[in-house]
Amino acid sequence: MNPELLQNADIFRARVLDWYHQFGRKDLPWQQNVNPYRVWISEIMLQQTQVSTVIPYFERFMARFPSVQALADSPVDDVLQHWSGLGYYARARNLHKAACVVDEVFAGEFPRNVDTLTTLPGIGRSTAGAIASISMGIAAPILDGNVKRVLARLHAIEGWPGDKKVADRLWQIAEGYSMAEQNRADTREYTQAMMDLGATLCTRSKPACTVCPLVDGCKAVAEGNPTAYPHSKPKKDKPVKATWMLMLQHKGELLLYRRPDQGIWGGLWSFPEFGSEDALQQHLALQGLKPRQQTSLEPFRHTFSHYHLDIHPIHITLSRKLPSVMEGLDQVWYNESQIEQLGLAAPIKKLIQILHHANPVKQ
């Protein structure tokens, strides 16, 4: 462990810059003829799309809109057309809006400080930092996804970066490293180096720690699990619901009803459901049914995107068919030959198969 790497910004920057000079990418289109306009456009494109896809878009965009004035002077539909295929069209609209603001409010010159840059539509703190540091030599930190990952691992920052407290901590660290004494070339290269490090070495799932210039200072590596950082979004624990499913069998047939179009498994065929075992038993009593044979199958959990459903299947064998079980809904006595014909939710299909397996139907 090398604590100086974490505490001394000069040592940290020297390591990062040295790596960048040896291995970093320096020939990307937006790294040529660097100016605020080109950096801005590239940053917005790179927020949503990977480098290899962005390159041709960037070239076409620059050929058509070579300057912020050219962009401001063009109809927004023209801008959207050159954005077509990238998605996130609100960003293209913001691009055009911001170009107009730069043209009209700032006399065609990008503001030379982060706070004013941030007032432009579509430019937040990170994009402003990238424009300021890369194209203006201003010592501003950035915190895009790549840098977030590098810093969260290096310092083993607990928590999800979407949480404000965690983001604030990461910004604080980024600021600490970016503020060290430096010259203008350093500032540009340092920012590019940090993004490159995150994009090419400190990747989300397979970080190349063995060749990382920061490995000896990396707390996540010291803990033995760099990919644990940054912590992922806490999946809000899903509520657990329970249902009791009535599997009525008569000879080789099972009673299914068609679910309403709205709600889960809309329009699919399913077993009658009840909110509790008591409700199920009460229903049976109302139907004048006193089952001789009743089996509770092993309850199991089915998980939806937004909740868990604990399914308690209750199997009952009848000696005669009931006329109607679920008031007002289509029902059908189902046998195995219909397996392809009816739309069944996955757990229902599973349940039917379990039953057939346990009690092979004697036809």
Add this chain to the structure above:
DNA sequence: AACCCGGGGCG
């Protein structure tokens, strides 16, 4: 099929 992304918009 879940996760990810910088910034905007909403309650």
Add this chain to the structure above:
DNA sequence: CGCCCAGGGTT
């Protein structure tokens, strides 16, 4: 302020 969304790529 916190929460959700966009929209397609990666894993």
